[in-house]
Amino acid sequence: MNALLARLTPRMHRPDRQQVVQSLKAAAAAIIAWALTGWWLTAPMALMAPWAAVALVQGTVYRSVRTATQLIMMITAGTLLAAGAAALTGDTMIAMIIVLPVTVLLGNVAPVGGQGLYAPTTALFVLAYGSYSLPAVGHRLLETVVGAAVGIAVNALVLPPIHSLHVTGLARSLPRDCGRLLRDIGDEVEDYDAQRAEQWHRDARDLSAALSELHVARGRDAESLRLNPGHRLRRRTPPPSTGWDIVWARVANRLLALTLTLWEIASHRRGLPRPPRRSLHRVGSLLSAAAEVCAADETIMEHGADEERCDRRDAALADAREALAVVKDDLRGHGPDVGAALGSLVADCHALLDDLAPDEGGEGVPPARVHQGGSTA
Template identity: 75%
Template sequence: MNSTPPAGYRKKPSPAGPAPTPPHDMKNALTRLKPRLHRPDRHQVVQSLKAAAAAIIAWALTGWWLAAPMALMAPWAAVALVQGTVYRSVRTAVQLVLMISTGTLLAAGVAALTGNTMIAMVIVLPLTTLLGNLAPVGGQGLYASTTALFVLAYGSYSGPAVGHRLLETLVGAAVGVAVNAVVLPPVHSHHVGALAAALPRDSARLLRDIAEGLEDYDTPRAEQWHQSAEELLAALSELYVGRGWDSESFRLNPGRRLRRWTPAPSTDWDPVWARVANRLLALTLTLWETAAEDRSLPRPPAPALDELGRLLSAAAEACEACRSLMVDGVGPESQDRRNAVLAEGFRALAAVKGQLNGQGPDAGAALGSLIADCQALLDDLTPSGGDADDGAPLPRA
C-alpha cells in the first residue's frame, strides 16, 4: 500500500497551546495537594465569621451611618483586630492605632510643608518603614508606612481628611475589640487539653508498636519508630505554644466566668512527657543502629528482645494509666493499674539485665544501651514525691 500523500495534501496544523493535562497527572497533583489541606476547626470558623461581622458593622457605622469619606479604614482595622485572644486584640489595637496615627500625621505634615507628593514620599516612607521595624509593635509596624503611602497617593492630607482617617480607625478598632470580647470570646483550654492528652496516647501507641515488632524489625521499621519519636517532641513543642495561648486567653476576657470550659491538664505533667519523648528518641535511635547493616552494633539476642518487648508493653500500659490520671484526675483505680504495670515492667527489666551475662563487647554495648534507656523510661513513669500525683514510689530493679 502506497503511503505517499496525494498531491496537494496539506497536513492539518496542530492546535496552538500546551497539550491537555492527562487525567492521571491531574489526579497526582490533587493527591500531592490533599495533605496540605485540612478542615477548619471550630475556633477558625468562629473567628473568621466574627472578623467578617466586625468589618460589616464598622462599615455600616462609618460608611452608611456617618457617611465618612474614607470609610475603608474602619472595616480594615476591625478585621485586623479580631485576634486569637481578647488581650491580643486590645494590645494590637493600641499598636495599630499608634502606627496608623503616626503614618498619617507624618505624611500629612511633610506633604503640607513640601507641597510635592514625590518629595514627601522620599522623606516619609524611609522614616515610617524604619519606625515600623524598630518600634516594639510586631507586625503592626507595617501600618505606619502603608498608611503614609495611602495618604500621599490619594492626596488626603488636609485637616478634615486626617481627622476622618483617625476617627474611622478608632471606630474600626473599637468594633473589632468589642466583637472579639463580647461574641464567644476565644478560650484555648480545649485545644491545649487535646494536645496534652495526645502525648501519652501517642507514646503508648509507639511503645506497643516497638514491642510487637522487636522480633523481626528491620532498618525501615526502626527508622519509622525514630521518626515517630521525633514527632512526639514536635507535639510537645506545640503543647508549650498552646499553653501560652491558653494562659493569654483568660486575660481581659469578660466571658471567662460565663462560658463553659474544661481546664487543661496540669503543667506538672509536661516534664514527664518531655522526658518520655526524649527516652523514646534515644531508644529508637539505638534500635535503628542495631538494624542497620553498615553499623557495628549487633542486634540483641532473641531472649533479650522478648523481655524488652514485655517491658515496653508494660510501659505502654503505664502511659495509658498516666493519661487517665492526667485527664480524669487522681483515682485509686488508675493508680493501682499504673503501679501494677510498672511492677511488671521492672520485673521484665530485671530479666533482661540477666541477659547481659556472657554477651560479647559489641552485643553487650547494644543491649546495655537499650537497658539504660528502658530503665530511665520506667523511672520517668514512676511516681515520686515531686511528681504529678501522690502515688507511692515503686521498688526499682
C-alpha cells in the same frame, strides 16, 4: 494545576470550632464598623474602620487590646508623615519618595511586631487618594479608632476566646503518642531494620515538638484570661498541671535515647552486634507493657483517676518491671560486644520505667495521678 492542588491539599485542614467562631466575629466586626462610619457617620474614608476591626479580632482579648495600641500608633504615624510630606512638597511622587523609606524603616524598628506594615500602607493610601487635608486626616484617625473599638468590643463580648480546651487536647495527646510509638517498637523490634529504627527516631523527635507546642498553648491559655470579661461565665476545662508536661518531657527524652540506640545497633554505627532474637523479643514485651501504662494514663487524663483505672496502670507497670527483670537476666552469658548493645537497651528501658513510675520522693507529679483540673490524688 492538578499537581499544585495535590501539593496544597495535604496542608489544608478542617477548621475547628474556635477558628470558625473567630472568623465569623471578624466579619461581623467589619460590618458593624462599616455601618457606623460609612452609613451613620458618612465618613469619606470608611474603609479604615472595617480594616482595623478585622485586624483586631485576635486570638485573645488581651492581644486585641495590645494590637490595637500598636495599630493606631502605626496608622497615626503613617497618616501624619504622609500628610506632612504632601503639604510641604505639593507633589505626590516626591512625597512618596520621602515618606515610604521612613515609614517602612519605622515599621521595621518599632516594637510593634507585624503591625509595622500599617505605617507604609497607610501612607500609600493617604498619598494615592490625595486625602491629606486636616479634616481628612482627622476622619482617617477617627475611623481607625472606631474600627479598633468595634473589633475589641466584639472579641471581648461575643464568646471571648478561651484556649484551655486546646491545652487539654495537646496534653492528652502525649501519652497517646508515646504509647503508640512504644507499641510499634514492641511489635516489631524482634526483626526490625535500620530504616524502621530511623522512622522510630523521627517519631520520637516529633514528641519533643508536641511538647513545645503544648508550652506555647499554655502561654496562650494564660493570656486568654487577661482582660477577658467573660472567662468566668464560659465553660472552661482546667488543663492539667505543668507537672504533667515535666513527666512526659522525661518520657519523650527516654524514647529519643532508646530509638537512637536501636538505630545505631541496626546500622552498626557503634560497631555493636544485634542482640539475640530472644532478648529482643523480651525487650518488645517490656515496651508493649510500657505502652499499656501510657494507654492507662490517656484514659485517666480523659475520664479522671478512679481506683479501677489506677489499678490498671499499676498492673501494667508491674508487668513492665517483671519483663525488665527478665531482660536483665539475659545480660549474663554474652560476650562483651553483645552485652554492651543489650546493656544500652536495658539502661534506656530501665530509665523509661522509672520516669513512668510514681515519684516516691515527692518531686514532680506522677502521670497517673494528674487530673484534668491539675490536682493530684
